[in-house]
Amino acid sequence: MPAEEKKEVKGTTISRRQFFKQAGAVSAAVAAAAASSVIAPEEAEARTTFAEFFQNNYRLMTDEEKKEAIARLEQRHSEEYGKKVTVDGSPAMKDVLFGYALNIQKCIGCRRCVYACVKENNQSRHDTEIQWIRVIRMEKGNFTVDDMDKGYPNSPNESFGIQVGGNAYKNAGVALEGQHYYQPERVPEKDAFYFPVQCMQCEKPPCVKVCPVRTTYRDPDGIVVIDYNWCIGCRMCMGACPYWARRFNWGDPNLPAEEMNPKTHYLGNRPRMRGVVEKCTFCLQRTRKGRYPACVEVCPVGARKFGNLLDPESEVRKILDRKKVFRLKADMNTYPKFFYFID
Amino acid sequence: MKIKKITKVTFGALVAGTVIFGIGHFQTQAQQEQPAQQAAATATVTECFESREGYTARSRVENVVPEYGYPNIKCSQTTGGVLWWGDPYDDTIPMGDMPDIDDITKGDYLTEDAVIKPREPQLNYFNMDPDKHCVMCHDGKAVPFPKDKKPRMITMHQDIVEDSMELMHGEGAIWCLDCHNATNRNTLIDHRGKEISFNQPQKLCGKCHGVEYRHWRMGIHGKRIGSWIAGGKKRWWVCTECHNPHTVQTNRFQPLKPEPAPALPKGMKNADHESVHAPSAAGHGEATPAAMH
Incomplete structure (x- = not known):
């Protein structure tokens, strides 16, 4: 650790000089691009890190500042991963409100969506393995007439009144706890259904309410985004989220260069650093360009549906019109835009 | 009938031979297993x-x-x-014409740039003829077929139709020639005798499964990849790309091997705590002492 800190300090002194040298340039982006062939990678990294310290909250930046920040990142990541990395800064599309629908009757629990997401969104692969989607295996309950008015099974002489469909030990409907680490030979299993959980992109997101530095906010297309540079890593949002959607980078992310997805977005899947929170963004680097999210495309049973909630012709709206729909923990008053449905 | 005539001695020799062969095979397999696993890694x-x-x-x-x-x-x-x-559009062709269904989505798919992955190029199982494929034999003349539709067990072509003996569709009332064309085996056929391409099985399936067909046309059943925008270019999955029409009543979707489970939290040895309520650990949520602590 001391060695690292020393290096960091040394790096900042060099970069300060570089930074002031370039201060007079009309565009820092142009200067950075021109200098990239001369400066050694670690030096370049140190300089951009230093410049990032003076960066504002992404929402408060001018367009010029956004451009500079993106150019800095593109240069740093391209050097770091040895390929051309693009960082997109495109804003929300007009007249679009993203919505998601998932058919829990169709989901087979194969977890392909989990790994498609990891491949797309540059999560840390191991040692703090980060996955934005968690598929929970739920036990199928029995709803039998015999159990309708049973109390606690160990006290047959006492009545605890009618508990619809089950009792404290023999539950009906769903299991008391889901299984996260199920690993059967084949899925789906006969006695289970599967329940994928990810960020619900709430209309009233509790994570946004609690963020002390306002680095996480709701974009006009409904996506709750994070400016990773402005995040202080207090993890208040993780505590506030009722869906366990947010993940924390406890260490430096382990992202192999050959697996790194070079098409990134500033608010989405650009590589994160130690000590910041991240979460699902409905793949906004894709969806803001018109493409389905990675989890939708990979689902082998077509259980995942995605579209524009403001467009009556979109898949999601047609599902809301025709299917039986519910939202997870609707009583939390978060108004998720992630709908679960059954046929 | 011939099996009955085989003497006990011959039978015994056969069994012994099988066992010896089996053991030998097992040993070689065990020897090869170690490097094979390393190679797979x-x-x-x-x-x-x-x-x-x-x-x-x-x-x-x-x-x-x-x-x-x-x-x-x-x-x-x-x-x-x-x-x-x-x-998403790799190796695809346009879906072709789609009959209009009279619902509010009318017109939606017509403006859509819909593509599919063609099935017809995979019909050349034996490469006997580059153009004729199955019709080489199954043209309605060369290979005779029974006139009545009474289902019967077939012994041919289990190499290419592996599940032919497990056929279960329409609760056993439907058999091969209700969907496969007797006089042109390169095509499917509907109940009115209209030929349907293997690229567009939805035209056949939709004849009975109307609700699923409508929902598929709206995009709320089945899988599509590409552009989420209504009217954007999408690749559509057709019926048979997810469902096996031969065994669809046994398994609507053929079970798959799941991807690996997420890493356990630091310090946790296993995930046994999760199976407290699972049927395997304590009966189906029964109040056994093990399940109650």
């Missing part, structure tokens, strides 16, 4: 299936999207399924 899977195992196969092609150096697909190294799409 390093070798990368580049051939993978899309939805239905053994039906839609796809191989990885590098640098299909040069801008980002994307391959067309990325395969799962553990289960051999497609995990990520670089180019």
Whole structure:
């Protein structure tokens, strides 16, 4: 650790000089691009890190500042991963409100969506393995007439009144706890259904309410985004989220260069650093360009549906019109835009 | 009948031979297992299936999207399924005409740039004739077929139709020639005798499964990849890319091997705590002492 800190300090002194040298340039982006062939990678990294310290909250930046920040990142990541990395800064599309629908009757629990997401969104692969989607295996309950008015099974002489469909030990409907680490030979299993959980992109997101530095906010297309540079890593949002959607980078992310997805977005899947929170963004680097999210495309049973909630012709709206729909923990008053449905 | 005539001695010799062969085979397998496992750990899977195992196969092609150096697909190294799409329209053709269904989505799909992965190129099982394929024999003349539709067990072609003996569709009332064309085996046939291409099985399936067909046309049943925008270019999955029409009543979707479970939290040895309520641990949520603590 001391060695690292020393290096960091040394790096900042060099970069300060570089930074002031370039201060007079009309565009820092142009200067950075021109200098990239001369400066050694670690030096370049140190300089951009230093410049990032003076960066504002992404929402408060001018367009010029956004451009500079993106150019800095593109240069740093391209050097770091040895390929051309693009960082997109495109804003929300007009007249679009993203919505998601998932058919829990169709989901087979194969977890392909989990790994498609990891491949797309540059999560840390191991040692703090980060996955934005968690598929929970739920036990199928029995709803039998015999159990309708049973109390606690160990006290047959006492009545605890009618508990619809089950009792404290023999539950009906769903299991008391889901299984996260199920690993059967084949899925789906006969006695289970599967329940994928990810960020619900709430209309009233509790994570946004609690963020002390306002680095996480709701974009006009409904996506709750994070400016990773402005995040202080207090993890208040993780505590506030009722869906366990947010993940924390406890260490430096382990992202192999050959697996790194070079098409990134500033608010989405650009590589994160130690000590910041991240979460699902409905793949906004894709969806803001018109493409389905990675989890939708990979689902082998077509259980995942995605579209524009403001467009009556979109898949999601047609599902809301025709299917039986519910939202997870609707009583939390978060108004998720992630709908679960059954046929 | 001939089996009965085989003497006990011959039978015994046969059994012994099988056992010896079996043991020898097992030993060689055990010897090879170790290096094979090591090879599997390093070798990368580049051939993978899309939805239905053994039906839609796809191989990885590098640098299909040069801008980002994307391959067309990325395969799962553990289960051999497609995990990520670089180019959603790779190896596809236009879906072709679709009959209008009288609902509020009318017109939606007509403006859509709908593509599918064609099935017809895979009909050349034996390569006996590059153009005729199945019709080489099954033209309605060369190979006779029974006039009545009473289902019967077939012994031919289990190599190409592996599940032919497990046929279960329409609760046993439907058999091969209700869907496969007797006089032109390269096509399917509907109940009114109209020929239907293997590329468009939805035209046949939709004749009975109307609700699913409508929902599929609206995009709320089945799988589509590409552009989420209504009217944008999409690749559609047709019925048989997910469902096996021969055994669809046994399994609507053929079970798959799941991808690996997430890493356990630090310090946790196993996930046994999760199975407290599972049927395997304590009966189906029964109040046994083990389940109650």
